[in-house]
Amino acid sequence: MLATGAHITKEKDLNAHIEGFVAQLKRRQIQGSYNVALATAQLLLRVVSAARWTHIDQLVTQIKILGKRLQGAQPRELACGNIIRRVLALIREESEDTNGSESGDGVANSPLITSMFSLLSTNDEYGANRLSQSLMDGTGKSIKKDLKPYIIEGIQELIDELRNIDESIASMGVEMIHENETILTPTPNSKTVLKFLLRTAQKRKFTVLVVEVFPNDVEKTHEFALKLAEAGIETTVITDAMVYSIMGRVGKVVLGTHAVLANGGLLASAGAAMICQCANVHRTPVVVCTGLYKLSPMYPFDVESLIEVGDTGKVLAFEDGSLVDKVNVVNPLYDYVPPESVDLCITNMGGYSPSFMYRLVLDHYRQEDATL
């Protein structure tokens, strides 16, 4: 009795935690891909620890339902969905690994469609069928108990990976930047880029041109510039409009991004698209620094729906209130950068060309989880 009582209160705590997290997401109290990703991973850790299941696909379904709720709370924060899909892929992988030898045909690990029948069936059935099939191979209950610690270990590894991303990316800086180089950064609101530049500055002397992303991130941008200058890097702040005029003197463009899409395209801060185009015209290399948690299996079929629009009060002030009635004011927060504009993506797992990103998507996510 006591045991069940404790279980019930634990569940209540967990539910409260989930509700709290969803509310925080809705109210934008957790902002930024990194914070959301970390919080989601930690929540999933708790959920998996507290969950009970008889078949592994019950766990999968539970997490999918939870994931749908979380994603609905902040739909354009793709990092949340990414982490959920990572965990789901992890779970499937663990279960398949345990049963892989028994299911025999080796198809289980590959998400590729291998038979005409599976082409005609829906994803859910396909996934559910495979999993329950593999579990039905006699060893039933004992498997599910064995998996839990592995899954939890897997999630813990994911959290550690998240925490060390900036470290791994920053260490690649010295291979990218030479002495006396001029770097332009169009997304100074990125902590990854900041750490990248600061670490590289310990071994190289270079100049950084910081584009203020006016009006949405201008304060963060100016603080970024302050931090660089305090670390001894020659820093110059320029406005978004000046980029074309000085691009001829720039050696590399280094930017961070909000999300990376399956085709290798980026969802970055407003203004990044035109700056990357400008770099292409001048044949200046464009380098993106991003953690793998930002890689989303989504394909940009409808780019405009992905771009969030922000506070128009930042564009036209109260003083110009009379204008607001007559004029349609737009303040996009993000920009879509096509994969052709980007030369290199540096992730915590190394550097890749944007045309290779689809492979990383295949490695880390399962097709069955593409829609939660």
Place this chain on the structure above:
Amino acid sequence: MMPDSSAKASTAPPATAAPKAQQQKARDKNSGEALEGKAQRKAEKAARRAAAVSERGKSNKPPAEAGQVREKSQARQGKEKSSGGSITSAGGGGSTSGVGNITAGSAISSLATQGTAIHGSDILDKRVGLFKHLEITRRSGTADAAKDIHPAILSLTLQFASYTVIGSSARCRATLGAFQAVIKDYRTPAGTTLSRNLTNHLSRQIDFLKTARPLSITMGNAIRWLKQEISVVSIDISDDQARESLIEKIETYIREKIEVADRVIVQSAVKQISKGDVILTFSRSAVVEQVFLEANLRGIEFSVVVVDTRPFFEGKEMVRRLSNAGLRCEYVLISGLSYVLNDITSVFLGAHAVLSNGQLYSRVGTALVAMSAKRKNIPVIVCCESIKFSNRVQLDSVTFNELGSPDDLMNISIDSAPKPGPLKNWRDLPNLKLLNILYDLTPPEYIKKIVTEVGSLPPSSVPVIIREYNSA
């Protein structure tokens, strides 16, 4: 050195009789002021030279050099005026008594507070390396103006410095208007003719105007034309007649080169606008605004997207006028350019100048707009009067540009109330610099056509027009 010879000629009699010299001085205000102006300029030059030398760190030389230079200038002045008496001092700077021992520092500080191109060391250090060949002009008041600067020029200078009068055509028109006032009040000093002396008088006014902001190409062309007109003024007609004819010629010039030219451009460009168009424009161009207003008047249904940038936010004025006329407008800052570009059918841009190698010299950000439009195969049309054509050639935006005040970047407000951001103490950090350039260069391949009053032409045909019509 025209002014020297003329001034010397006027006071040639080796000034034995002081009262005579003073009488002459009372009569010929211009020449007296000319002398004062010259003395002042010499003193300023000496101070500047001393400052520049001391900056380079040559320890013992500056005071001696400054002293020597001042001695020389004083000696020359002594020849022209009998009384070794005090020449009115250089704008409140160092005194000129004896072997001037003005310290470079005090000269700089006096210059710095009142205006002229700053050579002070702290400003120099804070300029971005790439742009060190350009100067930052700054002016807050006109207390240091010489006595012969006309009040119309004084107020115009302040209007330029505060960016109240902004825009290539507007500045040209305002300058010519001020020149009309100057010419009206001009009286030729004895011993010289209007055609010779007025040019120099105007040059001094122009030099003062330059201390607020460098001259625009339109102003340069207009001034060259005006000086040409002055030099061919016949000696036979009276001064009154000459002045009147000059004032009228200026009036005609403004009308022809700006007003009528704008009307012709509007007629031609309006044909490029059809029903259902969504037209993008950048910042504010007076001509482009007129094109839109005319199209609206003709009942063509179209909408306009105005892309704006800081620190001037000129686009707000554009969007205000267009929406007041009933046009459907959208307003976005330049970081949102890619977002709005999907629906655009054509782009209309204004110009500060069009250079002889076909490059468009215009408000910074124009190049980005033109490039983005070209990549999406959206036609870019530039509307520009022929007065904006220049003989200059330039390959990039760095070799020649205008530097604005870096503190405009420190201020992160979007309206008239300044709001200092996190960078308010940027000057304390030696590694941190703010760059504020005003213009950029758009390559001719991004421009579909340039609409001028002499016709529509591709950017490569600009030197042909300059040669054929001698407009520059």
